[in-house]
Amino acid sequence: MKKILITGGAGFIGSHVVRLMVNKYPQTQVYNLDSLTYAGNLANLTDIELKPNYFFLKMDILDQEKINSLFEEHHFDAVLHLAAESHVDRSITNPLEFIHTNILGTVNLLNAARNFWNKPYEGKRFYHISTDEVYGSLGSEGLFTETTAYDPRSPYSASKASSDHFVRAYHHTYGLPVVISNCSNNYGPNQFPEKLIPLFINNIIQMKPLPVYGKGENVRDWLYVEDHAHAIDLILQKGKNGETYNIGGHNEWKNIDLIHILCKIMDKKLGREPGHSETLITYVKDRAGHDLRYAIDAGKLQRELGWEPSLQFEEGLEKTVDWYLNNKAWLEQVTSGEYQNFYHQQYEKR
């Protein structure tokens, strides 16, 4: 592939995808389009920003005119669409923002691809990156497969589900060559400290309370972010048009069990007394409509494309903790400004 557009490339997962593409495919021009919301940070990409095949475009996917001009000017071979509002708690406070970015933003990109790519779209690919949360919430048994019926239950997952439907509709109606993947919870370096793992790492460093929602019994299936980026690369290269692939870590953890492990790792790394961080655990009011359990069956991706996660969870968690401890300036930068307001609204008023 000669020229690819990655949206949301300054965010958590997007920055890992951009890095992988820029380094692995030096002959491919990688365009990173990002409006740099609170979650987007070019400091995530300092190691590759001077590479000759990397280009940054500060642009909003909601800006229809600019998006159309961009597609008119550049004949992208593929779009990897990751730009989104991604945090469930923020979607509960402000659903409209999620409808704008996640639904309308996606449709803008689909329209641009549909209108400016030459038909019959030979060699083109529109790759939409989605989440397992579109499938709803599991009980104690079962796994999400690609055929599980959609049942989104938060404004975030409803907006992602809607965007997935539009992507499929553009495939069926206009023949746009699309592919979708739905991934479980990611963790790793560069994740904004509003999500569970980096928030708790940051709070432990600062000896602040660790706000566990409800009883801490909700279950998530965790995948190291670089494993997700490798799966995205594989699906981009080898996935079939019109298909959906589930990506997951075969790695389910009850929140409270994960938090205990994280506390142990943090005590060890910070040279604190064993048990110190656990004293910070504070049970708080549950999230509204809190999905009980997510778990992915990634069998199709393994069988058809040979993908498997590479890291064991404890190894991945240690790597993640090391990254945050070695990048305190990054953490301080992203937690100044707007983050303080968010934190106050979300936790201190609870």
Ligand code: NAD
């Ligand atoms: P993130 O919030 O860290 O990053 C989102 C990026 O999108 C940011 O750089 C932000 O500036 C950019 N962005 C937001 N609105 C924009 C707009 N209107 N125009 C241009 N850029 C805009 O998100 P993430 O966790 O990296 O998630 C990336 C994608 O992967 C999302 O689509 C998300 O739904 C999906 N996903 C995330 C997870 C997860 O665990 N984080 C799991 C599965 C799927």
Ligand code: TYD
């Ligand atoms: P999160 O990282 O927000 O991801 P998602 O809700 O998309 O799965 O949350 C992961 C789990 O951790 C989820 O069950 C909610 C819980 N959680 C807390 O208990 N406390 C917190 O402060 C946060 C942010 C999440």
